[in-house]
Amino acid sequence: MPTIVVEVMPKAELLDPQGKAVAGALRRLGKTEFTGVRVGKRFELTVEGPADAALLAEVQELADTVLSNSVIEDVTSIFVLEAVAGETH
């Protein structure tokens, strides 16, 4: 069963309080080599059939309209995870 991954990040120009909180924790741990942290989302959509062009077009549409809100987020990548070798269908 192919899995399509959609990754969504808060818009770069917006403050990301979640990332800021994690960055603060790293700083307190002495991990000063990290100058910034941003936190996003990853969706994994599993389908029974092939991840063909039509399906990927539909995923793109859903990514833009449902999985993300273009006012506050960007869809940064969409890709297909190949089925694990030896997996039966």
Place this chain on the structure above:
Amino acid sequence: MRIGVVTFPGSLDDRDAQRAIRLAGATPVALWHGEHDLHGVDALVLPGGFSYGDYLRCGAIASLSPIMAEVIDAANKGMPVLGICNGFQMLTEAHLLEGGLIRNEAGAFICRDQRLRIENTDTAWTNGFTANQEITIPLKNGEGGFIASTDTLARLEGEGRVIARYLDVNPNGSLNEIAGISNARGNVVGLMPHPEHAVEPGFGPDTALAMRSGVDGLAFFTSVIERSLVNA
């Protein structure tokens, strides 16, 4: 006048909104997210809470629920719609209002009695206020930071569509201290603080006169009733 209050799974303030409507002098009508029926109401309130757990984004899944098709249609035809807190988030997710709401700048959930200035008294929900009236109503949110693109923000400000602005402190990092906005027509209003929690003496914010005597939120609900009488 009959005002519908839509209950979603995870709504918290639906009954408070119904009570505010009753105290303002109208008849509240409980509506259910899973229906496609507005039961002939004259106006709508989308209440606060954490609809569908806010799992995708705040208000996002609610904005896709069955009844929202009717809500969007009615709003586009001019029906007064007030979105409070999670309801405001739903209105932005449904594209009935511009901009978006993100996690509070300080990263913490904020709960306080908040002073506001009402800057637009022409909308269906704010016409009962006087221009630049200062009010205090409760604010309680985790993701109330209002954001919009530079162009959108300039348009909202230029068209006078910022209906309420935070005073004293900016509790959640909202751009331009924006607490609430309206659509161009003025029938759809989104507000992050909670007017329905300041409608009855004994249960509102403290005032200089007495503890919990603040009823500054009531005028949002009386506004829409007055407007309907004028238009009748």
